[in-house]
Amino acid sequence: MGFGLGSVLMRLGLRSPDEASVDAITLFVVLLTSCIVIGHLLEKSRWLTESITALAIGLCCGIVFLLTTEGKSSHVLVFSEDLFFIYLLPPIIFNAGFQVKKKQFFRNFMTIILFGAVGSLISFAIISLGSALLFKKLDIGFLEIGDYLALGAIFSATDSVCTLQVLNQEERPLLYSLVFGEGVVNDATSVVLFNAIQRFDLSHITSTITLQLFGNFLYLFFSSTVLGVAVGLLSAYIIKKLYIGRHSTDREVALMILMAYLSYMMAELFYLSGILTVFFCGIVMSHYTWHNVTESSRITTKHAFATLSFVSEIFIFLYVGMDAMDIEKWAVVSKSPGTSVGVSLILLALVLIGRAAFVFPLSFISNLTKKSQNDKIGFKQQVTIWWAGLMRGAVSVALAYNQFTRSGHTQLLGNAIMITSTITVVLFTTVVGGLLTKPLIKLLLPPPKHSGNIIFSELSSPKSFNIPLLANGQESDPDMGADVPHEDGLRLLWSTPSHTVHHYWRKFDNAVMRPVFGGRGFVPCVPGSPTEAIIQ
């Protein structure tokens, strides 16, 4: 496949802009294909994951470009925020919602929100304050207070893909759902926070503005969720009402994909958080819509969404890798390399501290509210959660571009340093963090059968896995009566308050929601859920 790249490099000078885009697309398709093939060959490797492979290939490609064209062709490589937020992120987040084990997710909902929202806010505060205090001692250009707050938001956006690739969802459902759920809520929190900061005049912060900021944040959080749920329900209703004959699989699949994307774009249109919207749209679609379509459509959508998400992820890592080698942004910084290294180190330290500052205290608080041992988060698991959120990814890069390229591109020293430092931190945490993740997790969490404590905590109460909120597993009966624990309502509310909420939700779901919007048990044939394999 090497000749594709060779011919691209050869022809770059000869082609019109249209034709250059043909080159760029071909190059990206070739690279994506190589990433998938190489990723498959390296699957058994002790250190490498698919995302690091993609990042490395992207970096190599960037270097080859740089050497061959002597910095002339940086145009092909510039990171496009639009491409990222409009095309690559939505399928990843939607698929996350679509394939999430809803039972686990809602069971740990409060802990996830605690980590994802409150934790991100703590991390945001520490990084903003820290950078505002420490950067003054370094010789960088003028930064406004809004820039420091933006930095906080940029660096509180974690990227837990690496860890999730290593963690086994079947072996450690609690840990997986926490890391996974925190990742999604954290993405949404930092983007919402970032947008809120950009929209307010922060030259003089008063308590009123702080309150408004917080109000805006809550408003975005809730309205985005409501929009996602609404679009998801609408899709379920349309497909249930119209597709009685259900003779066109293509139409069903197209409708599901289009409406999922619609939820994201509508959120963006109304200045809400598309990430949250499309995530909840995915959850609702897998609970209702997915059960209203034919079996072929189910298999198709399940794998098509996963494939889209998979390709988008690889694309992003490839892109970040290639973009890092874009020479233009390094030109300004190279005059003061010491400052740039200093900024990167400070940011890295703040990231480490900011994360430790909430994971351990919040775990402690979360553990206080849990009665049973199996719901508590052990110390080793806390370390894993802390570790999983150290990596910074494409969201940080995209937000950094948004904030620091608005006034005069990367020509200003301050802006250029911020962008290159973001890239440095992203590359460093992803590569070093990514390489160490597999060994670290093997060390901290050996396979369950060798770890007495964890296996005990996970197996001691199998019952707790049988109380679903949005029940979706094979074991849950569509007739909800069978699922109610054998205790009376009042005692149940006392001992496991959230389980009781689940109980009443299921009652409501079966009595009101399912008859209108379809779902498991309200369609002729009842296979598994999107999270479970139907045909392997």
Added chain:
Amino acid sequence: MGFGLGSVLMRLGLRSPDEASVDAITLFVVLLTSCIVIGHLLEKSRWLTESITALAIGLCCGIVFLLTTEGKSSHVLVFSEDLFFIYLLPPIIFNAGFQVKKKQFFRNFMTIILFGAVGSLISFAIISLGSALLFKKLDIGFLEIGDYLALGAIFSATDSVCTLQVLNQEERPLLYSLVFGEGVVNDATSVVLFNAIQRFDLSHITSTITLQLFGNFLYLFFSSTVLGVAVGLLSAYIIKKLYIGRHSTDREVALMILMAYLSYMMAELFYLSGILTVFFCGIVMSHYTWHNVTESSRITTKHAFATLSFVSEIFIFLYVGMDAMDIEKWAVVSKSPGTSVGVSLILLALVLIGRAAFVFPLSFISNLTKKSQNDKIGFKQQVTIWWAGLMRGAVSVALAYNQFTRSGHTQLLGNAIMITSTITVVLFTTVVGGLLTKPLIKLLLPPPKHSGNIIFSELSSPKSFNIPLLANGQESDPDMGADVPHEDGLRLLWSTPSHTVHHYWRKFDNAVMRPVFGGRGFVPCVPGSPTEAIIQ
């Protein structure tokens, strides 16, 4: 869903370019969703097909835009050639190759090439000559000889989607495969022809240039086919060699989609015909690659490709409809409405004549070579073929934009008239032709059981349906011996020459190709082919 459009219109003035693209995407997603829902509701209609619905919705939308913004927002609507040729056309053509009934296609291969390539050349010659002679009498701007030849290529590109939506593949395999195959080969021919014309200096045509043109045409035709077959075989080989464990459906699906797209982009990169390449890549992929993947991947790719193609088709019609209402290009023309109408009428007449000039003579020639009655093309079927190719579609629009916007956009009278006339002809043929297709086909070809002649010709020789080239049906045994007709080789060659080619191809396929590239019978589980339903 009306509020989406309303808010788009409301905000168009207020947004930055980035945000305007969010508006445009949301609008298109909403419109696509409506087209699918409305198309489903109108399915039983006597007149309407999905493509006309999409075109009508696009037109309405364009009118609403025009009225609301008073012509200011034409930017959202401008037809982008890149979008069409890089993103929308490849999935449609690939899916055509992937889902084609290969047996029928290769059985009628010579007739299809005759209609698609030779026929398109005849049509091209008549339209070029006719327009060169007739346009001189009208008062339009200066047109070069290259422009007239380009017009010939533009208007020899047919769009048989409408007819294919109405024809039943099971009831009339011969007719369907002819119309379908001609459509694909015709698309490729006209695009290749168009590119060849643009690349040569045509100010003074000599016999050398004509010969070069023809040589270039043949070169493009064969090299494109070879490239498509090569990429298809490579994908089959990679997936067969690497995916022994076959534990990742997503990787298989991603690889198939990426390599299909890669074949198209590589053809474009090497200035070949992407349409032909991706079509043959689709055929090879459905014959080899598709059999090397897991059953989930098979179901997923089959429906995912069909869905992509379906959505792209609707998108194109919607787009052409909206673009037709773009005010800028009508402004210049409105000064001389008579000329514009005259040009459109002349083109329409030339299209009708050009098509008749080859369908009936070539059918006659084709019938001469056929021995058995069932292979001959009856008069009513000839009329259907003639009718199916009258519609002009997005390929014509895209080529017209390419030719007539290069020198000074639509400000020049000649260019403006050519573009508006193309749109007029496309709209007229698609709407009028599309509306009449269903009734006409019902009139010409009533369901087989009432049409003695046709049922006879189709059932008299069931054997002929059992001799596959790239055999793929359920009835064909992987062990090829069973398929050889009970006649000796020489007599067979005499009576049915093309069947004998099939016979030796199958021998070669089983002995050499399948062991290397996989395919039916060379993978553990053997379900149906992409053209057959597995789970309905």
